[in-house]
Amino acid sequence: MKKIFTVLGIALGTFALSQNLVQNPGFENGLSNWAAGVAGTTTYTLPTVETDTPYQGANYAKYTATATTGFVQNIPINANSQYTVSFWYKASGSGNGARIWSSFSDSTNGTVYLTTDASTDPLRNNNGYLAKVNAWTLKTITFTSPAAAVQFQLHVRAYANSVASFDEFSLVPAGTLAVGEVAPSKYRIIKNTFVKNDGITFGADVKDVKVFNMFGQIVKTASVKNNEVLNVAELAKGNYIVTGTVNNELVSQKVLKD
Structure with a gap:
């Protein structure tokens, strides 16, 4: 996993990237911090860690499922607070594929749900x-934690006769990301801050390039040369922050992908 900058100070405003609360979100440390299933699901198994086609980094998690299975990470959170959970996934096969199947724990370790009906609970993919x-x-969901919640059970499942892959999980407090204008710098790393052709053109040699979405997630990384074009065709339309290092100086610019 590529670490998210906790705070980037920008002179004409503030670009504060909330810290990802998920531990080992991109499986760069194997399956550490993750467990098979949740309480009462003793038949569930951990996924395998694969390296052939990760979304980002070196690893991702994969199931080739012959029965319902899943894995979980329990994360301390605050009650009555807004968060955004997200992850990257692929799903295929003749079975039902995959889903998010998350809930909360209270101070007595009892299970708490976002709604009383799974068909309306987005953390259970509206029962789909x-x-x-x-x-x-x-996949991205923004929610407000229940009043009794002290822990978030980040849980995903795979189903029989399905292949399901997961990478780059994220849980960040929502509403703490503020994007201000990027201060002028002696290094202007991007030539086309309005991106119309799926490519960001760089105007300098830039190391450790990171592209952040508005949830504070890193959605692309690279190192580029002057006049090199970074293909971002896979990214949705919208605003992004691009950071990188030029001559040992951290530089940030905002871009709009059309």
């Missing part, structure tokens, strides 16, 4: 399955 997709796809 994730769309089957062969390309990495971002």
Whole structure:
């Protein structure tokens, strides 16, 4: 996983990237911090860690499922607070594929749900399955934690006769991301801050390039040369922050992808 900058100070405003609360979100440390299933699901198994086609970094998690299975990470949170959970996934096969199946724990370790009806609970994919997709796809849900919640159970499942892959989980407090104008710098790393052709053109040699979405997630990384074009065709339309290092100086610019 590429670490998210906690705070980037910008002279004409503030660009504060909330810290990702998920530990080992991109499986760069194998399956540490993750457990098979949740309480009462003793037949669940951990996924395998694969390296052939990660969304980002070196690793991702994969199930080739013969029965319902899943894995979980329990994360301390605050009650009555807004968060955004997201992850990248692929799902295929003749089975039901995959879904998010998350809930909360209270101070007595009892289970708490976002709603009283799974058909309306977005953290249970409204009682449905994730769309089957062969390309990495971002799933994002913003929610307000229940009054009794002290822990978030970040749980995803895979189903029999399905292949499901997961990468780059994120849980960040929502509403703490503020994007101000990027201060002028002696290094202007991007030539086309309005991106119309799926490519960001760089005007300098830039190391450790990171592209952040508005949830504070890193959605692309690279190192580029002057006049090199970074392909961002897979990114949705919208605003992004691009950071990088030029001559040992951290530089940031905002871009709009059309």
